[in-house]
Amino acid sequence: MKKKRLGRGVIVLLFTFLALTLSACGDPRLTTFSPNGTNAEESLYLIKLSAYIMFAVMAVVFVLLLYVIIRFRAKSDDTSIPKQVEGSTLLEFIWTAIPVIIIIFLAVITINMTFSMAQDHSEDPDAVKLEVIAHQYWWEFRYPELGIVTAQDLYIPKGKKIAATLRGDDVIHSFWVPNLTGKIDTNPGYNRDGTLQNVNRFTFDSKTTGIFLGKCAELCGPSHPLMEFKVIALEPADFEAWVAKMKEPVQVKGQTAVQGEKIFQQNCAACHAVDASDQAKRPGPNLANIGNRLTIAGYLPAETEADMRESLVKWIEEPNRYKPQNEQATVKTVVMPPFKDKLSKEEMNELIDFLLEQKQYDPANFKIGTEVK
8 A cells, every 4th residue: 555655655745846947948038037027027927926926825824724733733642632622703704805905915916017018108209109900820010100021030229219000911921029019910801891800009118228029829730830030239320321321222133133023023923022111912922121031930940141032042942841731721821832843943933132232220339139039
């Protein structure tokens, strides 16, 4: 019997150890414990406050339990029946009132922070207006007052409020940058009169410059875990310089890139634009500044030009292999076709030369590094 109990105890301890260990698995860049924005700081404060209260309650309970076990343990020579004690109205009131007070306290703080983080700064003249549109499986970012459209890499100025409106173009997605702010859904849908339905609004900021990883936090299809984006926070002056550069058309210089532009117009222009000021609603992401993207398709490596070239070849030739699309596309979802058998190796190299020339600025001038936090 003792061996069985010992075996069960070992299994329980092993299971507990594995649970605690595996609970820490995941991308270390996706953490709420390294806040760089106002919303993230408030969220971490609430997490810590709740944890401290929980640990305090646990400590009191365990101390009382230990005291009772030691103080009222049965003695080997005592066979008498312990004194029977009936319920105490005062004690019952105390241990009922304390949890109620704790819950009310946390509820008041939580509600206050929720409304604080949900403030709408869309009428604030100093806030940067941003439209976030989620697609399967990429992110579109529009700056209506600046006349810029981009995708995957979201540029913001440090220290300024970003007044964002969010919606989905196909299914429900969720915008999440744990270093800067909490999660908020991007809902699809239109009213009968054609106006947008379920548009969410919220405001966030970044208190430091840097590159922060964002994810879709709502299961949205087979490539949900690959639906990443980056937030690049710049100094305000650098952000203004980026805006100015994005509005300038890129001059295609290389001979192979000129040929690549023709291939792009023949095969890609129906779904993609390379002009950041192109306001047309297109099925695919705007490829302006793709030569400076931190990743290809949101997650394929692009740290060096060689990495970027290899990732572009993979993505253009077999997109469904690296980012599986829906087997049966919804009405609004446009699946990118594979070009492996449509373009020769020479044509592919020319097309990539053209895409790599789409660089509106030199990222080294901003001194933010390339490490994603």
